[in-house]
Amino acid sequence: MFRWWRRRRRARILAAPFPEDWLELIEGEVALWGAVPESERPRLMDDLRLFVAERSWEPCGGITLTPPMCAVIAAQACVLTLGRSVDAFDHVRSILVYPTAYRAPDVWEDEAGVVTEEVDEREGEAWEWGTVVLSWQQVIADARNLHGRNLVLHELAHQLDLLDAIGEATLGSAERRAANRRWMASFLEAHERFVDEVDRGRRVKALDEYGAEDEAEFFAVATESFFERGAYLREHHPELYQVLSEYYNQDPASWTLPRPKPGRPAETGRERRRRRREEARRRAKRHKA
């Protein structure tokens, strides 16, 4: 019954013309849109309309959240599932959007069991029970350029299941199990190599050092790089690229990237490290592992 109802509802949504004002804002703000091959765009347009329709969008901190803004977020999120199905986001129920970085009370526990309570500033987060929180200012700053960092890709990657798939290496068909085992070996090896390099104070090309936090963060930052500068990631981390390419069923290294648009000044490395250190502190409690 549910499937039938959903199919009907989806058909009705997709029968309507694609809203002009959505397309205008997406084309103006989302650099990834220009990178996705033209042949894939009709599918992306369908998926993003379903993504917008099937989530609860919650404006926070006084923001006026318009449908075209939701479409800008959805257009980036749905690039992640272009090679699979937008159903991979079924469990993501709500998207909270703040105008800028937001302050939130936080309670966290370190490895020694020391519990700290404080208020901190955040740009975005993904909760285990299917909620994603985003700062619109950061969404737009990241959307405009293909720098290998993108808040929407990062937080929505946390909602996907590569790590679950790897953890379920003993489930599914023989073929599925073999692929999961292969992914697990390559992915964990790439993560270990990366952590080693970062621990030695070396800069690793094409991957943000924040990925050294744990496997979940490594997957999220590798995902940002994979879609925003796939050829660069493939050049420096071919095995990792291969895992992601099979998992996402896409090959962004082959995409023709659009020319960069002049936008706001990009976040500096120091700002990004600060943002990500803050995220790291909340990771233990809130992030989907």
Ligand SMILES: [Zn+2]
């Ligand atoms: Zn993260």
